[in-house]
Amino acid sequence: MPLETKHLLAIKNLSSQDINTILETADSLQEVSTRDIKKVPTLRGRTIVNLFLEPSTRTRTSFELAAKRLSADTVGISKSSSAVIKGESLKDTAKTLGAYNVDAVVIRHPAPGAAAYLADYMDASIINAGDGAHEHPTQALLDLFTANQHLGSLKGKKIAIIGDIYHSRVARSNILAFSKMGAKVLVVGPPGLIPKEVEKMGAQVSYDFDEVIPEVDIIYMLRIQLERQQQNLFLSVREYVKRYGLNSKRLARAKDCVVVMHPGPMNRGIEISAEVADMAKNLVTDQVSSGVAVRMAVLYLLVGGVSGLG
Amino acid sequence: MSKSLLLNEEQLDRALTRISHEILERNSGAKNIVLIGLQSRGVFLAKRLASKIINIEKIEVPVGSLDIGLYRDDISTGGAKELKKTEIGFDITDKSVVLVDDVLFTGRTIRAAMDALIDYGRPSQVQLAVLVDRGHRELPIRPDYIGKNIPTSLAQKVEVKLKEENNEDSVYLGEDA
Numbered sequence: 001m002p003l004e005t006k007h008l009l010a011i012k013n014l015s016s017q018d019i020n021t022i023l024e025t026a027d028s029l030q031e032v033s034t035r036d037i038k039k040v041p042t043l044r045g046r047t048i049v050n051l052f053l054e055p056s057t058r059t060r061t062s063f064e065l066a067a068k069r070l071s072a073d074t075v076g077i078s079k080s081s082s083a084v085i086k087g088e089s090l091k092d093t094a095k096t097l098g099a100y101n102v103d104a105v106v107i108r109h110p111a112p113g114a115a116a117y118l119a120d121y122m123d124a125s126i127i128n129a130g131d132g133a134h135e136h137p138t139q140a141l142l143d144l145f146t147a148n149q150h151l152g153s154l155k156g157k158k159i160a161i162i163g164d165i166y167h168s169r170v171a172r173s174n175i176l177a178f179s180k181m182g183a184k185v186l187v188v189g190p191p192g193l194i195p196k197e198v199e200k201m202g203a204q205v206s207y208d209f210d211e212v213i214p215e216v217d218i219i220y221m222l223r224i225q226l227e228r229q230q231q232n233l234f235l236s237v238r239e240y241v242k243r244y245g246l247n248s249k250r251l252a253r254a255k256d257c258v259v260v261m262h263p264g265p266m267n268r269g270i271e272i273s274a275e276v277a278d279m280a281k282n283l284v285t286d287q288v289s290s291g292v293a294v295r296m297a298v299l300y301l302l303v304g305g306v307s308g309l310g
Numbered sequence: 311m312s313k314s315l316l317l318n319e320e321q322l323d324r325a326l327t328r329i330s331h332e333i334l335e336r337n338s339g340a341k342n343i344v345l346i347g348l349q350s351r352g353v354f355l356a357k358r359l360a361s362k363i364i365n366i367e368k369i370e371v372p373v374g375s376l377d378i379g380l381y382r383d384d385i386s387t388g389g390a391k392e393l394k395k396t397e398i399g400f401d402i403t404d405k406s407v408v409l410v411d412d413v414l415f416t417g418r419t420i421r422a423a424m425d426a427l428i429d430y431g432r433p434s435q436v437q438l439a440v441l442v443d444r445g446h447r448e449l450p451i452r453p454d455y456i457g458k459n460i461p462t463s464l465a466q467k468v469e470v471k472l473k474e475e476n477n478e479d480s481v482y483l484g485e486d487a
Contacts, residue, residue: 002389002390023409024392024393025392025393027395028377028379028393028394028395028396029380029393029396031396032380035428035429035430036430037430039383039429040380040381040426040429041380041383042379042380042382042385070380075459098472122423300390300393301390302390304385304389304390
């Protein structure tokens with residue numbers, strides 16, 4: 001039953017079977033976090049490095065908790081505290097970590113392809129926790145897990161992903177992930193923020209949120225990355241809120257059973273109104289708790305087998 | 311591969327009936343008992359014991375399920391195994407927990423199950439009920455309730471089939487090819 005893959009680098013090259021294995025394992029592991037003693041001995045003696053060369057709160061925290069709840073030892077490395085700031089190349093970082101005999105490296109890096117690069121130079125399992133605007137596979141897996149729990153099967157369901165698709169690794173991973181699970185994916189946003197490639201990835205494009213909202217089962221709001229909007233791709237924030245923000249008036253036109261998702265952190269009052277942010281159909285806190293279960297599953301499946309594999 | 315029938319449906323049912331009486335006798339009734347079945351066949355057996363206890367004693371004993379995958383001692387020698395659900399929807403502290411499994415062999419599964427249980431609470435006692443004891447223990451573990459003792463060689467295989475998943479109730483002894 002173990003995964004066909006040794007690394008988790010991207011949803012793109014993950015089989016549907018592996019996705020299902022991860023989701024089913026997460027379903028069994030979720031229970032551990034509800035116990036008084038939130039720890040099982042499964043990964044005792046395994047070492048996991050969290051190499052975070054870009055800021056992150058929830059991804060890093062949940063990987064850390066996932067590893068600790070499985071009894072693995074964790075070492076955290078961030079940009080400011082590492083030799084990277086002294087100019088060490090990723091290749092040398094890989095060789096150094098390899099010399100410590102670690103079992104897995106979770107990497108967040110600003111450059112697309114950084115995780116795959118690391119995998120070329122290390123024996124450990126590499127888990128991509130976000131590489132530039134490329135992919136963020138564990139986010140997509142936890143989103144599938146959360147959506148699955150609320151909607152049952154995703155087959156034939158419609159998801160709209162709204163916002164800055166261009167800069168979003170979350171969008172890329174989710175377009176691929178939801179398509180692989182048989183859902184229909186719509187991407188919605190201002191023309192300048194939707195790259196051509198999304199149609200090739202299997203998503204349908206719309207520039208009109210109001211038009212698509214009545215037909216979807218999942219509304220997935222992306223965070224507007226204000227720090228990335230210097231280029232003229234973007235309309236004014238006011239205009240954006242008017243056309244693409246999710247408020248209760250707009251939400252009232254959606255199906256009764258619709259669910260709202262957001263990868264966090266939410267910009268209240270921009271892509272999502274404070275009122276919608278606090279509604280019960282907003283699954284954002286479920287996404288956070290699913291994050292721990294899904295990451296536990298990934299670590300268990302990748303690191304829980306024979307040490308060093310092969 | 312030749313295989314011989316060790317228990318048929320009737321014999322298997324009688325064994326479970328006897329075990330449920332023994333559990334009640336040993337614990338002076340059903341009041342403080344909880345049954346926890348080991349995934350997956352132990353869970354079916356635990357449910358059957360619970361329904362027999364209702365018939366005898368008119369008391370519903372709680373039934374939980376336990377997957378020992380996270381507590382295995384062979385994680386570093388085998389691959390990551392499939393995990394099934396652990397659902398213990400009640401407090402086990404100060405209860406008499408009866409672990410239920412289909413076949414008792416090396417005892418390693420039961421060792422893992424006891425480790426897991428302790429993470430959920432502090433039972434006043436842990437007892438063990440098995441449908442078949444085939445011997446070859448590798449740890450100091452012994453069952454409290456046994457459906458049938460079957461002396462086996464290591465090359466033989468004990469195969470338990472239950473209606474919940476195989477649409478027959480029977481136990482076979484087969485020679486491993």
